[in-house]
Structures are given as C-alpha cells and as structure tokens.
Amino acid sequence: MKAPPSSRALARAWFDIGTQSFGGGSSTLFMIRRILVERMGWVSLREFTEAWALSQLSPGIHLVAMAGLLGRRIAGLRGIVVSVAAMMVPAALITAILTAFFGRIAQEPLTLAALAGIGPVAGGMTIGLALTMARPVLQRGRFAIVDVAVIVASFAILLAGSAQTIVVIVVAGVFGAVLLGHERPTSSDAPMS
Amino acid sequence: MLEQIALLLVFLKASALAVGGLASLPLLRADLVPRFVTDAGIVQALAIGRLGPGPNGLYIVSLGYLVAGWTGALYALVGATLAPLAILPATALARRWLLSSWFGGLVRGVSLATAGLLLATGATIVNAGGTQVWQLGLVVATVAVTLQGRLHPAVMIVVGGIVGLALGR
Numbered sequence: 001m002k003a004p005p006s007s008r009a010l011a012r013a014w015f016d017i018g019t020q021s022f023g024g025g026s027s028t029l030f031m032i033r034r035i036l037v038e039r040m041g042w043v044s045l046r047e048f049t050e051a052w053a054l055s056q057l058s059p060g061i062h063l064v065a066m067a068g069l070l071g072r073r074i075a076g077l078r079g080i081v082v083s084v085a086a087m088m089v090p091a092a093l094i095t096a097i098l099t100a101f102f103g104r105i106a107q108e109p110l111t112l113a114a115l116a117g118i119g120p121v122a123g124g125m126t127i128g129l130a131l132t133m134a135r136p137v138l139q140r141g142r143f144a145i146v147d148v149a150v151i152v153a154s155f156a157i158l159l160a161g162s163a164q165t166i167v168v169i170v171v172a173g174v175f176g177a178v179l180l181g182h183e184r185p186t187s188s189d190a191p192m193s
Numbered sequence: 194m195l196e197q198i199a200l201l202l203v204f205l206k207a208s209a210l211a212v213g214g215l216a217s218l219p220l221l222r223a224d225l226v227p228r229f230v231t232d233a234g235i236v237q238a239l240a241i242g243r244l245g246p247g248p249n250g251l252y253i254v255s256l257g258y259l260v261a262g263w264t265g266a267l268y269a270l271v272g273a274t275l276a277p278l279a280i281l282p283a284t285a286l287a288r289r290w291l292l293s294s295w296f297g298g299l300v301r302g303v304s305l306a307t308a309g310l311l312l313a314t315g316a317t318i319v320n321a322g323g324t325q326v327w328q329l330g331l332v333v334a335t336v337a338v339t340l341q342g343r344l345h346p347a348v349m350i351v352v353g354g355i356v357g358l359a360l361g362r
Contacts, residue, residue, distance in 0.1 A: 019246040028248075054284055057291055057300050060208035060217065060276035061250035068278045080281065088274050091247025092254045096266040098241050099258040106237070110358065115236065117357020119322025120331035121349050122239040126315030127332070128339025129215050129249075133308040135340075147305050154309025158219060159316065165223040169210050169306050176302015181295040 004075040005042060011086035013040060014067055018087035021063060028063065032070075042074045064088065150175065197268075200261060204253065204272030209279070212304050214250020217273075219310035221256060222317075229260045232321035239318075243346045327360050 013035050021028040029052060037048050051069040058065030064084060071083030105111045137147040150172055157163050207220040218235075226232060238259060242252025250273055257269025283291055290296060319332050335349050 018248065021248055054280060054291065055277075057296070058212075058277045058280035060211055061214040061248050061273055062277065063214070063248040063250075064274055064277035065280045068281050069284065072281060080278075084274060084278070088247065088251075088270065091245065091251055092266070092270045095242060095245040095247065095251050095254045096258045096263065098245050099238070099255040099266070102237060102241060103259075109362070113361040114354040114357045115233065116323060116328070116361030117331060117353040117355070118240045118350055119233075119236045119353075120319055120328040121335045121353030122236045122243075123315045123319035123322060124332040124335025125239065125243065125339055125346055125349070126215065126218065126311055126318060128336040129213075130308045130311035130315060131336065131340055132342075133213065133216075133304055133311070137305075147301075150302065150305040151309040151312070154306040155313045156309075158310050158313035165219045165310060166206075166210060168310060169220070169303055172302040172306030173299045174302070176305070177295045177299035179298065180301045181293075181298030 004079070005040065007075075007078060007082045009040075010042075010071070010075060010079060010082045013042075014071075014083045014086040015090060017067075018063070018091050032066065036070060036074075043070055047073055146179070197264070200265065201268040201271065204257060204269045205276060206272075208250075208253070208272045208276035210303075211276075212300060212307055214248050215252070216307040216311065217250065217253060219307070219314045221253070222314055225256070225260060230256065232318060234259045236318060236322060240350050243350050325360075327356065331356060 017028070017032055017035060020031060033045075033048055036042050037045055043051075048070070051066055051073065054069055055062045055065035064087070067083040067087050068080050071079035071081075073079070075082070134147075134151055137144050137151075140147055154168050154172065157168055158165060203221070203224045207217040207224070210220060211217040218239075222235060226235065230238075235256070238252045238256035241255040242249070245251065245255070253269045253273050254266050257265035257267070259265070261268070319328075322328065331353055335353070338344050338349055339346065
C-alpha cells in the first residue's frame with residue numbers, strides 16, 4: 001500500500017473531476033477511473049467499482065458520495081474533507097457569482113429574449129434526465145409494467161397537484177422496499193460499461 | 194433566525210430525499226414556488242447550474258442565491274454536501290443492510306417516482322416558459338441531446354439563448 005497523497009494533489013484531482021464532469025453518467029465515471037485508478041493509482045479498480053455501486057444508493061448528488069467514499073479510502077477523514085471540498089466549494093462559488101451577475105441583467109429586454117429560448121432547454125434537460133432515469137425499465141421484461149406504473153402515477157399525481165411531492169417519494173420508497181426488493185437497484189449505469 | 198433554519202432545512206430535506214443531483218428539483222419547487230421564487234427563477238438556476246462548473250446538482254446553489262442571496266447559496270451548498278455524505282456512516286455501520294434486497298428496492302422505488310416527478314416538473318417548466326412552435330422544437334432537440342449524452346449540456350443552453358435572441362422578441 002503506497003503512502004497517501006498530499007492534500008494538494010488530492011484536491012487537484014477532485015477539482016478536475018468536479019469541473020469537467022457533467023450529467024454524472026458514464027463519462028464522469030470514466031474520468032474518475034482514469035484519474036484516480038489509472039493515472040494516480042490511489043485506489044484499486046475493485047475499490048472504485050464498489051464505491052460507485054454504493055454511491056448510487058446515496059441521497060442527493062452521487063458524485064459527492066463518490067468523493068466521500070473514495071476520499072476516505074485514500075486518506076481517511078482528511079481525504080473526505082479535501083475531496084468533497086475541492087469538488088464542491090470552487091464550483092459553488094463560481095455558480096453563486098454567475099447568479100449574482102445574472103441578477104443585474106435579468107430584466108434587460110435582450111436577457112428576457114434569450115430566456116425565452118433557455119426556458120425550453122431547461123425544461124428539455126429535466127425531461128431528458130427523467131427519461132434517462134427511466135431507461136433501465138426497458139430491460140426489465142415483464143416487470144416493466146410495475147415500474148412504468150410507478151412513473152406514470154408519480155407524474156400524474158404531481159401534475160394534478162393532489163398530493164405533496166414528499167408523500168409521493170416516501171410512498172414509492174416503501175412500495176419499492178416491499179415489492180421491488182427481489183431485484184437489483186437500477187438507478188446506475190453498469191460500473192464497467 | 195427561525196426562518197433561516199427553516200430555509201436550511203428545505204435544502205437539506207430536498208437533497209436527502211432525492212436520488213441523484215437534479216432529483217431534488219420537484220421537492221424544491223414544491224417548497225419554494227411561488228412564495229420565494231418563480232418558475233422563471235427555476236429556469237435561471239438550471240441554466241446557470243449547467244453553465245457553471247461542477248456536478249448537475251449544483252443548480253441548487255444558484256437557486257439558493259435567488260431565494261436568499263449569499264446566505265441562501267451557502268445553505269444550499271451545505272444541504273447538497275451533507276446529504277450524500279450520509280452514505281459514509283451507513284457503509285461503516287450497516288454495509289450488509291445497504292446491500293440487502295429491500296434497500297435496493299427502496300432506492301429503485303424512489304428513483305422511479307423521481308423520474309415521474311421530474312417529467313411533470315419538466316413539463317411545468319416548459320409550459321411556464323411558453324409553448325410556441327420554435328420553443329417546443331427546442332424542447333424536443335434538448336431531450337434528444339440529453340438522452341444521447343455526448344454533447345455538454347451547456348452547449349444547448351447557449352443554443353437556446355441564441356435562438357431566443359433571434360425569435361423571442
């Protein structure tokens with residue numbers, strides 16, 4: 001086992017991953033593997049694969065869970081703090097500054113015109129991501145009908161405004177734990193694809 | 194003070210109950226629109242989150258800023274950072290439990306519901322932004338690009354802005 005890397009090197013690696021990643025799908029996965037496993041040799045392929053599988057079970061941003069899990073493996077508590085902070089803090093700062101600047105021009109006629117085109121793109125991104133999350137359903141054979149029913153029900157309930165969003169999520173979680181537990185989770189890309 | 198804590202809890206809750214970065218959107222929209230921010234604000238946050246660096250889910254920081262300035266951005270960052278780290282004690286204390294089939298089923302149920310909720314939220318955003326033919330064309334193009342997954346999403350934001358400047362006045 002080699003000595004843990006310096007905080008600086010670790011921060012640099014996760015800063016790169018955070019800056020270059022988008023979508024959190026297989027391209028991000030490939031990049032983390034290339035940097036941490038192949039180039040730096042800080043974690044083994046097996047550790048990497050396991051962290052990926054576990055991170056898919058985490059709440060919120062999976063990439064943060066991935067940074068925490070791999071950071072802990074690489075350098076313990078220091079590794080967690082350095083990895084997560086390097087990935088999140090600079091990116092968050094830039095995001096907040098962009099928002100502040102945007103606030104100054106938000107009511108300009110040209111901005112409003114541009115937003116008329118950006119709105120449909122933001123909506124399309126959200127719909128596209130929803131379809132990406134639903135895509136594993138296609139491989140489920142005859143069980144697909146149950147999965148599609150959960151998706152359609154959640155969609156209809158939210159649009160109808162007849163229940164709170166949080167209730168839909170909790171009910172679906174309980175439903176999944178009781179009825180869908182005989183199969184593997186499908187929220188992730190296959191680690192090695 | 195109480196209001197500040199409530200706001201932090203809104204961001205923490207949305208991150209803790211979502212599987213995936215953008216999955217927090219339906220929950221945040223339910224809590225924040227229209228009291229603290231409009232659907233136009235949601236569009237801004239999504240666009241800036243995509244133009245800026247970092248994972249998909251960082252749109253939450255932009256939304257936090259729109260809701261309560263720098264304090265809001267900080268709360269959003271804290272919520273988005275702390276929630277996923279729950280996996281750390283969970284793997285140390287209950288690894289076996291995490292890999293059990295019922296937990297897998299729970300995550301799957303939540304993911305499927307989130308897909309449905311995100312579909313509805315996307316439709317709402319499209320509807321709020323306008324449904325002229327060229328706008329619906331942009332929606333279809335963006336969905337296709339997102340599903341394909343090769344092109345950086347920021348490119349579509351820029352394309353949308355340019356098309357908007359040409360046709361949206």
